[in-house]
Amino acid sequence: MRAGAAGIRAAIIDLDGTMLDTVPDFEAALNGMRADLGLGPITQDTIKPLVGKGSEKLVRDALLLDWDAARVDAVFDEALDGYQRHYLAINGDRSTLFPGVLEGLAALKAHGLRLACVTNKPMAFTTPLLAQKGLAPWFELVYGGDSFPKKKPDPMPLLGVCTAFDLPPSQVVAIGDSSNDAEAARAAGCHVLTVPYGYNHGRPIQEINSDGIVDSLLEAAKLISVHNTTAT
Ligand SMILES: O=C(O)COP(=O)(O)O
Numbered sequence: 001m002r003a004g005a006a007g008i009r010a011a012i013i014d015l016d017g018t019m020l021d022t023v024p025d026f027e028a029a030l031n032g033m034r035a036d037l038g039l040g041p042i043t044q045d046t047i048k049p050l051v052g053k054g055s056e057k058l059v060r061d062a063l064l065l066d067w068d069a070a071r072v073d074a075v076f077d078e079a080l081d082g083y084q085r086h087y088l089a090i091n092g093d094r095s096t097l098f099p100g101v102l103e104g105l106a107a108l109k110a111h112g113l114r115l116a117c118v119t120n121k122p123m124a125f126t127t128p129l130l131a132q133k134g135l136a137p138w139f140e141l142v143y144g145g146d147s148f149p150k151k152k153p154d155p156m157p158l159l160g161v162c163t164a165f166d167l168p169p170s171q172v173v174a175i176g177d178s179s180n181d182a183e184a185a186r187a188a189g190c191h192v193l194t195v196p197y198g199y200n201h202g203r204p205i206q207e208i209n210s211d212g213i214v215d216s217l218l219e220a221a222k223l224i225s226v227h228n229t230t231a232t
């Protein structure tokens with residue numbers, strides 16, 4: 001993170017690919033939706049690079065693997081309904097926390113940071129999932145992909161957090177697994193740290209313009225603490 005900058009007072013943490021490995025849930029919901037439309041199952045390796053741009057894009061991309069755009073358009077509303085139904089039925093059943101997440105959240109809080117979760121997942125999926133995985137109590141604020149007119153990589157949800165916390169973006173860090181998170185953070189003027197174990201649209205994490213790659217949220221907390229002790 002930029003040396004000499006002001007201390008960091010809040011962290012905005014991404015959900016899919018950063019706190020939770022949700023690909024097994026996506027696999028179940030997408031394949032349920034595809035089966036309803038007469039399509040065969042797709043694998044987690046196929047799904048992983050498609051995650052992170054919200055449900056609509058995911059459903060569309062999961063159908064474009066087999067059908068052309070016109071055919072996808074024709075069934076899209078039905079497909080999205082089916083996907084949402086399947087997802088809500090299994091939400092969280094197969095998802096697991098990445099290592100260091102709960103320890104990292106505890107450390108960030110112990111360092112005095114305020115915490116927000118900003119995901120492109122719709123709120124109807126996000127709220128029960130955070131509760132089920134014991135993540136909800138850590139967050140003062142949660143925004144989903146449908147909380148604002150625009151989602152990440154647009155800076156709008158991150159700026160929404162800065163406004164709600166009454167903090168300048170220069171005192172806020174975003175932590176995520178993808179270029180989506182980094183682009184949103186850069187556009188908002190927030191710091192950004194990336195984790196290498198997530199999805200990043202199938203691209204190497206090193207390609208992302210960030211302030212650092214951290215192996216876990218716990219390592220992010222340590223880095224932020226060091227930054228804050230040297231901040232002006
Ligand atoms: O696109 C999604 O559904 C979620 O993605 P995110 O939690 O990584 O923002």
Ligand SMILES: [Mg+2]
Binds near residue numbers: 017
């Ligand atoms: Mg993510």
